[in-house]
Amino acid sequence: MIAPRNHPPLLALVDELLAEQGRLQTPAARASHVFDQIVNRKSEIANFQSLIPLTAPGPGEQYAFEVDLDSCSGCKACVVACHSLNGLDKTESWRDVGLVHGGSCAAPYQQTITTACHHCADPACLNGCPVLAYEKDPVTGIVRHLDDQCIGCQYCVLKCPYDVPKYSERLGIVRKCDMCHQRLGAGEAPACVQACPTQAIRIVMVTIHGGGVPSPRNDPPRADTSHFLPAAPDPAYTQPTTRYVSRQPLPANARAADASALRPHPPHWPLVIMLTLLSVSVGCFTVAALTAFNPIPFVTYYVTNIGWAAGTLGLAASVFHLGQRLRAWRIFLGWRKSWLSREAVVFGAWFGLATATIMVTRGFSPHALPLPPLLAATALTGLAGLFCSVMIYVDTRREFWRFTQTAPRFLGTALVCGLAFVAPAPAALALTAKLAFDARSLRGPAVPARLLRGPLPRA
DSSP: OOOOOOOOHHHHHHHHHHHHHHHOOOHHHHHHHHHHHHHHHHHHHHHHHTTSOSSOOOTTEEEEEEEETTTOOOOOHHHHHHHHHHTOOTTOOSSEEEEEEEEOSSSEEEEEEEEOOOOOSSOHHHHHOTTOOEEEOTTTOOEEEOGGGOOOOOHHHHHOTTOOOEEETTTTEEEOOOTTHHHHHTTOOOHHHHHOTTOOEEEEEEEEETTTOOOTTOOOOEEOOTTSOTTSSOTTTTOOOOEEEOSSOOOTTOEETTTTOOOOOOOOHHHHHHHHHHHHHHHHHHHHHHTTTSOOHHIIIIIHHHHHHHHHHHHHHHHTTOSSGGGGGGGGTTTTTOHHHHHHHHHHHHHHHHHHHHHHHTTOOSSOOOHHHHHHHHHHHHHHHHHHHHHHHHTTTOGGGOHHHHHHHHHHHHHHHHHHTTOHHHHHHHHHHHHHHHHHHTTSSHHHHHHHHOSSOOO
16 A cells, blocks of 8 residues: 655645635725625615515504515425424414415416415404403504413414414414514514515505594404405405505405315314303203292202203313313403403303302202392393303304304203203204204205215215
């Protein structure tokens, strides 16, 4: 084996000097190189500054997303950047990319759409949250979710028509896009904006009408929704601020490619148990109140006890629906706006009245209260709580949960269960009427109703 021969020191120095001579530039060349670097840097800064506002919003203004549909390629770089920066779970995503299509055979239309939270002027998630776990920044207008306040009831998931809040099974709370408010506060673009290779997403300033201005009619704030998607749910509900711009008009019949796809949702069995048992309980106490002035011992004693037991089990079952059960005590905080909070407050009062009624019927009360007024108060409070339960679903503005569809179901269950203990024949008639009503409501759109019963064709 022959050892490599080292170059003499003099030859190594000569080689180094020759290499350096090849890199030498004249003063003019060096100045030209520095100038090119400055120009390129200024161009990069200008491009970056065009993606976010350089000033804070003024009165009646807020930050909003603007999406250039002509530039969006559907590459999902925004989805990956959002997922990575926020450390989301494997199946969790705060930004989605979908597809809409429409038009006609002569002029077909297809477009990829990137969506995240629209930071609405009148956000439904904020208005419906029972524990005030949402806040709208008074300066930037960003709708933020307070993770340490959330109890995991998932009502905001039902309230938001755009499927923005995402429930985390691991954490037991809901989370959502906050427009990377920390980065905006430091003068940096949000992750999705900075990652987009075609600069299809940017942050703009939009005007909010009525925001922060006292109104004698207490009108909600309004945003300009003329640049929203025609295929999306009605923007009049939450006043979304996201702007979708394009040089070509969007056809009025544009719709999501997966609009007809059926997605099974979690059954929420604790809620099913709670709502059923509370309806049974309210029905029992209502029947007992109606017969209080001509008391029937069986109704006064046994039916009220059955109603109290059903109501107690229903209230206990409701806690198991929460992702953060130890925070359940906070549910009354949003009573000014949230029907879920109002339901909790009313049924809390109902439980006290129902317990007092049971104590009187069993002779445990040291100071006997008049039973008929107590039964009437318990029944009326229970009916008020049942009305709040109805409004929880009506307030989501879902088509299948209209008041005319939801109220008969809740009240019908209470009526059937209450009459079943004292008048089986009328109870059977009421049950027949309720089932007929339910069957009629399922005969609306033929295809969805058939798919709900089973997708296989008849033999």
